[in-house]
Amino acid sequence: MSQPNPSPDPQTHAVVGMRAMELIVAGLLLAFGLTVAYASYQLGADWAEDGPKAGYFPFYIGLIIAVSSVVTLAQAWLNRTPKSGEAFVERGQLKLVMAVLLPAAAYVLVIQWFGIYAASAIYMAVFMVWLGKYAWWKAALLGIAVSVAVFLMFEVWFKVPLHKGTLYNPLALFGF
Amino acid sequence: MEEINALFQGFAVAMTPLNLMLMFVGVTLGVVIGVLPGLGGANGIAILLPLTFTMPPTSAIIMLSCIYWGALFGGAITSVLFNIPGEPWSVATTFDGYPMAQQGRAGEALTAAFTSSFIGAFVAVVMITFLAPLVAKFALKFGPPEFFSVYFLTFCSFIGMGKGSPWKTLTAMMLGFALAAVGMDTVTGQLRLTFGFSELMRGFDFLVAVIGLFGIGEILLSMEEGLSFSGSSARINFKVVLETWKKLPKYWVTSLRSCLVGCWMGITPGGATPASFMSYGIAKRFSPDGAKFGTGQMEGVVAPETAAHAAGTSALLPMLSLGIPGSPTAAVLLGGLLIWGLQPGPLLFVEKKEFVWGLIASMYLGNLAGLIIVLTCVPLFAAILRIPFSIVAPLIIVICAIGAYTVHNAMLDIWFMLFFGVVGYVFKKLDYPMAPMVLALVLGDRAEDSFRQAMLISQGNLSVFFSNALVGSIMTLGLVMLFWPLVAALKAKLRAAR
């Protein structure tokens, strides 16, 4: 986001400004609203003799989203939104946020491949070592303990099967 | 006082040592289930139902209803501590409960929530005891137009609450409606907005969205501030319970009003979720501190919790007396009744007296047992905030992931949760209000279904919403609520002119 920012007081260490972010989000919502409206229109968006068709409400919902996003877009463009000159997120903050978000995304990916139990143990441990600076054996112990507790509670007592990996299911070793 | 006699016989049935033990086990299990998002309510009861197959029916239903109580109480805990509503009806509790926790008043918020829950449920049980047949008849008056009017009233009492840009409020609310429309349309059986993806057929579950928007979003926000949760300085001793109790009587009007809203919504059966939103909305509008709602007002915790529990409890009434489940949880309990060889319905009160009154007695006792258990644990719950962030944060994410998965046993829901987390973070920073979005997501499809059913009945004639006194007055009330800000402004103007 390094385009010339016309805001009065550009933040030197801002990754992205409030105004830019407003524009991006409103733009995305506009696209979303139009998609919803278009899909609903194809489904039949008129009022039949016995009431609205399946696409009637979603069509107008989509239109309203689009219209109100255009207004927000215009307000942001004209710098009418509050705090438009401020930073949406600063570099230091973004780093911290990403420090949680990226591992979380990786965690979900590992869940998909290897199941919830293995992923949770690894995730707990890595998070603790990386961000909490715990000794690795403490982290590993707690990670495994959490996984085992979850396993006992869901799989054994409540009989709720949780996600097993699609690539490989480590629990197959124990007959689950 | 035939009821009193029957009730005391019920107490005799419920008070056996085995049943008392089951009560405590049930409440504890229920709290555990309620704390885990995605597992509570209907899912939780369905999961634990098999445990009770081998018990005598009376013990079984006592245990199940205690699980239900526990889950009701448990839902508030994560809402207050981590902004993650464990149950749909705890969403409104986060609005003021979480800010209170951030200010180091987690203990106070929890005590207020639990006590209000107790009061709401207690009032509802008293009503069940004495007014069951009368009230049950009222439930029958609700057809599609009446249901729509109730949802309409809920929206109207909640609208106009945000301070931010009205356009953003509108966008957020419509976004909720759009997400609610994904999946199968009840009225025509057509698939909507699935774009050919079979994974989208089940639609967006409200809990998945809420776990992401509130729970994950909040963790991302608190990351900005560094590695900590605010409010970790919470005092953790039992005194906080007594101190909070001293403050609570002040809110008796709110409590009473919320009880009424809750009982009414439970019976109709609109359910606990709309009840909690409606009650919060009304309290905000009529409280002298209304403007401060959302910043950690105790009244903002009292209102939704009281109503949610009054509704949750009175939802059992139509189930027992008419065989209509007033909530998904009640629907599962109903299945349980059948499995034990009991037939819910109007004759249950006549044919299985000892069972019904044993259950009602266990509601009194279970509610009390629940209150005692959760209140003694308040310091313990509040102490969770003292665990270092780098342990609690991954733990919350793990629990959220499990919760998102268990709602529909779907892997994709975990991805959605993560996505909603990012959306929640961005929206919060850009001042898009999330409450209207969540409300629309919960009630959107139900409101649409009942609207279109009503249209089928009237063959497209809108006057059906004013076709009888009941639906007409609810609609009018809704319109008054909608234009209340205008009315208030007008009144102020008139007063100034005079």
Add this chain to the structure above:
Amino acid sequence: MRIAFARSTAARKPFIMALTALAVTSLIPGGATVAKAAAWEPTKPVEFVIPAGTGGGADQMARLIQGIVVKPNLMKQSLIPVNKSGGAGAEGFLAVKDAKGDPHKIIITLSNLFTTPLATGVPFSWKDMTPVSMMALDQFVLWVNAESPHKTAKDFITAAKAVSGEPQKRFKMGGTGSKQEDQIITVSLEKATGTKFTYLPFKGGGDVAVQLVGKHVDSTVNNPIEAVAQWRAGTLRPLCVFDDTRMPYKNKVTATMSWSDIPTCTESGVPTDYVMLRGIFMPSGVTADQVNFYVELLKKVRETPEWKKFMEDGAFNTTTMSGKEYAAWVEKNESLHRGLMKEAGFLAKP
């Protein structure tokens, strides 16, 4: 952003690989000895997919089976019900279709096995699964409010016919879901008698019965179990059962009537019949041994007193089948549904 992401997964991968490699090598000796014993038995908990929501008819039956299997220990492993109700059950059927060759998954079906793929175009059919056995057939009864002036099906149809021409006044028929069994029956009823109803879809059978008690609709085609409580309380009245023979249960349900006292619609001059499958399927590609295990298990379930009581309470038609006979029945019923739905105009647009 992308770089950081890649790094974090790359760092983890070798670790997981090492773990799994270790795990696999330690498993091999154990795995080989388990091979073919005399008869197949589940080696882990069996997932019982319910293509409907919690609290409905299929859900109740599935959870009853779960309870029966647990109680006298008919199976060493447990049976775990999982609701997959998205898209009128399509979600559940697709899950079983994808689980090719998995003997630890079974599914309970209702008419949505036929109606959902036809109405929505979601690609699955019973041929993607292995039929195990039919547990029962569910009946449909024409109900009216007890205060309704119509005492017989004939009266009712005559009255309905009289107002068929005016959309505003047409009788309102309440039912579960859209383009599913209830609406199919309604349409067949219309075709057979030349009447017109306004069909009102609701989410669940319980709702429908209550709407009828509250007189928000004029009639319903609820399953017996969905309306029996209201019948016994004297708020609903059964007019006829949509089958060619009367129900066999002779025990009095109300003071004066038993299930077998309800006339069939055919004998009341309304020639419509329809029954709904309550059956069990497995994924395709399983061995005969594995199917046989479940056939035997379900046979034992049907012999328990709990099951028999449930059948009587819900006035089920207790026809059961398995093997080829069952497959033939399913095939016949699929084409029946295709015909009915084509006539009604419910088929999904290609």
